[in-house]
Amino acid sequence: MSDFTHFWAIYSNLVLSLGTNALLALSIYVTLSCGMLAMANAAFMGIGAYTSALLTINYETPFALSLVGGCTVPAIVAFLIGRPTLRLSGVYLAMATLAFGEVVRVLILNTESLTGGALGLNGIPQMTEWWHVAGALTVAVLVLQRVQRSKIGRAFEAIKEDEVAAALMGINIEGYKLLAFVIGAVLAGVAGVLNAHLTFFIGPNEFGFDRGVEILTMAIFGGIGSIMGPVVGSTILTLLPEVLRGLDNFRLLFNGLILVSVVLLLPKGIWDPARIRVLLAGNKRTTTA
Amino acid sequence: MMLEQQIINALSLGCVYALFALGFTLVFGILGVINLSHGAVFMLGAYTALQAVAILHLPLWTAILVAMLASGVAGFLIDLVVLRPLRRRDAPHLIPMIATIGVAIAINSGVQGIFGAENLRFPLGTLPNVSFQFAGVYVTILELTIIFLSFALMAALMATIRGTQLGRALRAVAESPKAARLLGINVEGLFLLTSFAAASLGGAAGVLISLYSNAVFPLMGQPMLHKGIAVIILGGMGDIRGALLGGLFLGFTEVLSVAFIGSSMRDAVAFGLLFLVLLVRPQGLFGKVLERKA
DSSP, X not given: OHHHHHHHHHHHHHHHHHHHHHHHHXXXXXXXXXXXXXXXXXXXXXXXXXXXXXXXXXXXXXXXXXXXXXXXXXXXXXXXXXXXXXXXXXXXXXXXXXXXXXXXXXXXXXXXXXXXXXXXXXXXXXXXXXXXXXXXXXXXXXXXXXXXXXXXXXXXXXXXXXXXXXXXXXXXXXXXXXHHHHHHHHHHHHHHHHHHHHXXXXXXXXXXXXXXXXHHHHHHHHOSSSTHHHHHHHHHHHHHHHHGGGGGGGHHHHHHHXXXXXXXXXXXXXXXXXXXXXXHTTOOSOOOO | OOHXXXXXXXXXXXXXXXXXXXXXXXXXXXXXXXXXXXXXXXXXXXXXXXXXXXTSOOOHHHHHHHHHHHHHHHHHHHIIIIIHHHHHHTOOTHHHHHHHHHHHHHHHHHHHHHHOSSOBOOOTTSSOXXXXXXXXXXXXXXXXXXXXXXXXXXXXXXXXXXXXXXHHHHHHHHHOHHHHHHTTOOHHHHHHHHHHHHHHHHHHHHHHHHHHHTOBOTTTXXXXXXXXXXXXXXXXXXXXXXXXXXXXXXXXXXXXXXXXTOGGGHHHHHHHHHHHHHHHOTTOSSOOOOOOOO
């Protein structure tokens, strides 16, 4: 048991960040599964993190309430900016959401009296337990799995495949897109809350462009064909820098090279159910999918 | 705080933004790829020029040429090794973008591993510290260099695209690679050439900004990349003239918002504006409407 305690003392943050990163990857997966490349997840994570941290620090609210606050505010913001933003598609949507993220980051940076500005918020009580993270991730995966098989999930898929055809079938495109956007924001918010109460400190630059790109990378790297893909992708990309620690200064170099190789060699990401089925069946035929 | 002086600042900053965004928009317009390694290539240009000046003692002009060449070769290789296989496979547009993120991470950390994370500077006297005075406005030789060189490169690019056979072929490829190939245009060759040219423009911008801010560091490309994205949206994606106007526009917005609102809100103004532009005019301030319906 002491071995485990020792391990936990060193690696608990890493293990828990596996969970929060998986939530983030899932948050972008939701919008991607509805055919939208929205990259505001880092911003929603930041909004959730700041909301909950401010609640906990200034009002000493119980963790549950901070968690609720940290989900609600991103959801409201997503709802408000969703209508005008989601009219855009493809690259334009990605850019608009990235720009929104930068606006959020700079606003946090400049409201020093509230958010501490560039210095960030220090001394957030460490309230996140391992089972909070595990529970949130499990609930997220289960709910998303249910949603995928429901009418909502089918609508998402129809919109992703062909928006015009989906509209002709009577699917409320705007409504479902907004729903996917809000669900994504809530998931990112949860990740933000858990992360903030884990790391003791949050600063505006944690939620900038690079984090947004990182979240997208985790999802695509894992594969966006199924719910497991983003989870696998985020797990590998979170562990990779630790595994490569021996390479010292050059570890990110290999991180980048591995990312490029996976994109080049495994078009559907690491977790590709069709390929895995083929491998498990011991079938030598190549997939045609 | 004189308005004229601010305008000179804005012009030189805007020129660098435009130059950077030009390569970015060129790749998007012709290859259809959002190349997130453009910032890394930009940084490579700055490091190459710094090495050329500090170690080989080359004059600045030569160093800029060497830097453009080095960045261009980097862009060419990225295209050859990463983007071309993805084109062959006809990967959806997100995939090349992710691949270029990997490339950027690799280049940034490779440079950091070799040269360290610290801020390097060009040796004193790389550019003579002389300024001229026109009608009460001081212009340093650095600002003149930036403005002159940027406009020269942009003019050369535009002249090539507008007036030559090569430019006509490029425009054909931008319109439709498939049709261009049927017309006997060497599409693959043009893609590689575009990547080379775009990266060398990025490299030139890297040298200029590192002279302007007197700082060379491994992650210098990241903030520039964000601005490049802002510029090509403001100007309309894939639009070369738009990149020029968008760059100048961003330069002016930033400098003037620092002058009149305060330095802390500089990026908020720029990106807030960007967000608004996207909501109101997704095709960019200067772009044409490019609707594609299924």
